[in-house]
Amino acid sequence: MLDPHVKTQLKHYLANLQTPVELVKFVDDSPKGKELNSLVEQIAALSENVSISPQSAAGERVPSMLIRSAKTGSEIRFAGVPMGHEFTSLVLALLHSGSHPIKLDEDVIEQVRGLKGEYRFETFISLSCQNCPDVVQVINMMAAINPSITSVMIDGAVYTEEAETRNVMAVPTVFLNGENFSQGRITLSTILQRLDNQSGDRDREKINRKEPFDVLVVGGGPAGASAAIYAARKGVRTGIVADKFGGQLLDTVAIENFISVKATDGPKLVASLEEHVREYDVDIMAGQRVARIIEAREKYEYTVIELENGARLSSRSVIVATGARWREMNVPGEQDYRGKGVAYCPHCDGPLFKGKSVAVIGGGNSGIEAAIDLAGIVEHVTVLEFDTELRADEVLQRKAQSMGNITIILQAQTQKVVGDGARVQGLEYLDRATGETQSLKVAGIFVQIGLVPNTEFLNDVVEMTSRGEVVVGARGESSVPGIFAAGDVTNSPFKQIIIAMGSGATASLGAFDYLIRTPLPPVTVSALRQEKPLHVEIA
16 A cells, blocks of 8 residues: 555654554445555554554444544544545644644634634545645644544545535535535635634734835745745845735646756645745735735835735835636636536546546647546546637647547637536537537536736736736836736746746845835834825824
């Protein structure tokens, strides 16, 4: 089950257990059951602090395993075999159940510990999903901290009937006490805001008390991380505000063109980025989204940023590095069936459509790559391309055309997503060659038609292209003094990880150059916290 190298690594990790951990296995003679049984036995053999305890399988999913802390009684379950991307979730669950310190701020740990009531979390995942471990690990940490919280990871590819009965068509999907709680990536901050009515008020008050920054980075992707590191290394007061680290990078499976690193994947690179940022004196405000930038330099030289929770931050310079998101089709039914058959990540959600027919919208590199990946899982893939020819690289086109279960339709304009109210049943498209409307029966629709910059919060504060990208100069500067931008959110013609990192460094150096050439603002902090920021108090 585990190769010798992995066993050696796992034994090293388990040496960090401070208190005993009990494993309970619920297995049968199925291939997955035997696989899980072997995994549990091998883990228990690697540490004296890990034991296998008997327990009835009544009411339990089979195959599954339970990790119980002998000290606190906390329970974390894995229904299925937690390998692939979820192996890290398994290792962390073992460590945290064995009293190994959890890497969270102490006030956050106390907030989780103080939650009252019973919380039964169930998270449906696929082992090929890069985003799922983030959610599983967050909820597992909550369960390790507070025994009234339980967590179970459910592999949708193993428990297909349960996933279908509960209408799970995208991962990660989280249920709380039997009710649908969330779909897609969700942060600990967001979970706590929903469970703790006072959480938002505390966060807002804490942020409002912060002193002005010299450099404030908005966004936690490659560009934002690079910008924050370069700013912090200059010794200026640096902050980074982001919904989460990673951005589009979290959806990237294989990375083979990141210079000096032969091969890696998105989640691994994101973890390295965050770890690197945390090495420096950077005030990280995760789980926060920016609502708008208030630009009023004719009155004072701070830029004020307002968050969605109502809190305000001020800074002498701002670097916008909010990246981009998947472009939507904007056709009837798309939003109604989002997460119910309409998906944007084939690697994450593909396993949920095993044995079914799906459509891929878009014939560029991402679309054809998605079709090739899905063809190994689903029964049939139909690619719909708007143009008269595919735009993907020739090598990808040849690969797709060589596969027997991929059909490519050119000059096809998707017009409508069709469903039964609960899930996708198909779509309608216009045959642009004949002018006729055609129907296609599919269980899933994977949209791969490019990216849209995340600039809605800017509200035309800075100059932007017709596509909504921030126009920047050679130093990453925008049309407004003191506001810079970097990465995929800008008008850079090439959207690549390494280019985003470079532009983050450029914008940060540009911001530092701006700071040393700009006098300190003659204004008190209290003026920046007023509801009407234009009414300032002169110091």
